[in-house]
Amino acid sequence: MKGRSDDSVAYPTRRRFLKRAALGAATLGLTGCDRLSQNESVVDTLDLAEKLNLRVQRFLAGARGLAPEYPASMIDATFRPNGSTDPQASRYRELAANDFVDWRLTVDGLVETPLSLSLAELRALPARTQITRHDCVEGWSAIGQWRGPVLADLLDRAGVRDEARYVVFHCMDQLGGEDFYYESLDLVEARHPQTILAYSLNDETLPIANGAPLRLRAERQLGYKMAKYLSGITLVTDFDDIGGGKGGYWEDRGYTWYAGI
């Protein structure tokens, strides 16, 4: 395991690159994740950067290098919601109407023991609290405090089989009214100590706008990786047969799968 000094090398480099990518989009008068994906030069630049980034960052920061955490005084009063903010899918509406009492998180796929956990059961597990900065490719950031069980603990409870390489996160919202949002992480990122499934934001129940009842926080990644409105996670060897086959809703639309910052 490498120390914090290594992080300061890895993160500013990526942040500078992101700033440039965001600036490029702003110059062209583009706003929003969807517009960015329509700009080919931006997507090409991201593709090229991705190949180097995963290797360079893993080398510099190691598998467990930590994202910066902040003092409570730096928490933003409102955490800007983005993407889906009020899912209309009928299943989601029904669950929300009953305060998610009937909601379950399933853990299945390449595991020894599939799990199905209620919100109460998740809240009873050991939890991690972290104050971190969220960076969206649109060029905005927000600092918030998140709390929830560490994903690695859940994976250990389920028992990940040797063939598994990725964790896929299924969501209950249809962004753009069509495909359900989904995301994925490899097991290194999924088992990172700051990768948690958050049920609270700034000491309050996670609001619908920010992903109630449960959302992923993967603090070394860009905002679009952090799937909101979770319904289940599946352990897989690849994501060829899921969604558009690229490992995520935005990845299917041209974003890079590796979104380390």
Ligand SMILES: Nc1nc2c(c(=O)[nH]1)N[C@H]1C(S)=C(S)[C@@H](COP(=O)(O)O)O[C@H]1N2
């Ligand atoms: N299910 C789902 N998860 C999602 C999104 C979404 O539209 N649906 N948007 C992503 C994007 S682009 C960002 S920046 C963050 C926004 O999280 P927030 O609403 O808490 O700011 O959620 C990510 N996770």
Ligand SMILES: [Mo]
């Ligand atoms: Mo985003």
